[in-house]
Amino acid sequence: MPYDETLVAPMRRELTSLGVKELKTAAEVDQQLASTPGTTMVVVNSVCGCAAGKARPGVSLALKHPVLPDSTVTVFAGQDLEATAKARSYFSGMPPSSPQIALLKDGELVFMMHRHDIEGREAKQIADVLTAAFDQHCS
Secondary structure: OOOOHHHHHHHHHHHHOOOOEEOOOHHHHHHHHHHOOOEEEEEEEOOOHHHHHHHHHHHHHHOOOOOOOOEEEEEEOOOOHHHHHHHHHOOOOOOOOOOEEEEEEOOEEEEEEOHHHHOOOOHHHHHHHHHHHHHHHOO
């Protein structure tokens, strides 16, 4: 059973207000990830505390970096169930995690941050890891 939309709406806005595109259906995920060339950061958003206090603030800081992915999208675990499952299908060989931040280049996974990589770090440290990935994989 998905979370109530009134609960997750403010958590969605934390990312969409930064210009992160929200994908709510499996078809939207396929359309974005299968057909968009270049680099795409996929943020698997969540209601958990490490998403609120670490992942979303870390993404916000990382998006101020001069080198960025060509596109940045998000799905919401526990809410947009089919979209989240479809996004995770692009994370070949990786176990599901919430939150989770992936970087794909031409549809291929090149970087992954799992919950266990997020929960032990502060937002600035997460941003530093993300921006290093941007520097390595984004043109």
